[in-house]
Amino acid sequence: MTYRNELPSPPQRFPWYGIRTRPKQERIAANMLANKGYEHYLPVLRSKRRWSDRVVEKELPLFPGYVFCRFDVKKRLPIITTPAVVSVVGFGNQPAPIDDSEIEAIQVVLRSGLAAEQCPFLREGQRIRVNRGSLEGLEGILLKKKNEWRMVVSVTMLQRSVSVEIDREWITTI
Structure with missing residues (x-):
């Protein structure tokens, strides 16, 4: 008789x-994923x-249209066939x-x-x-200098710019 001295993984x-x-x-x-036994958030x-x-x-x-889930990417069919699920976020067909x-x-x-509140990325x-x-x-380019956000406004023909400190809550991305 042999005994294994291995701990279960x-x-x-x-x-x-x-x-x-x-x-x-x-x-x-989220409820459907939980019912299928997946850890979700x-x-x-x-x-x-x-x-x-x-x-x-x-x-x-917090992120409308998204749920987080842990799963084996090689066995994602039960995830993507869940009725409320559209897709897994990734690059092309490869989940990231x-x-x-x-x-x-x-x-x-x-x-x-x-x-806490939502804010644009x-x-x-x-x-x-x-x-x-x-x-x-006004429109411009976002710049971070030290610990402050700044907007850069440029005069292309002169190849000159000016930056101004802005409040992050006052801006949206274009």
Whole structure:
């Protein structure tokens, strides 16, 4: 009789993937994935809506149209055949994993109890438009200098530019 001195291997943790859902069906997709036995995450924000006669507090998806799910990418058919699921986020037909630290950071922010809100994903060098303040309507290029966001406005013919500090909440991407 032989005895094995091996410990059972821990269950494999698959990477997180972004799942694009049908419009306003994030909860349905999350529940269906849970019923199929998949670990999922649907980050939500509490939002207060004021009506003329009352105030209603609702939980709204932090990323409308998306749910996160852990799964083996080689066995994704049960995921993509889920009725509320549109696709797995990736490049072409190849799903792209999301780093655990990014999901953990979102979880920490939402658990903190601090006021969190959606904001546009800003990338340095991106074209932006100012929506509020004295610069409303201006367009330029986003620049980050030290710890501040700046908008660069250029005169192409002169090959000269000027940058101005802007409030991140006043801009949208073009």
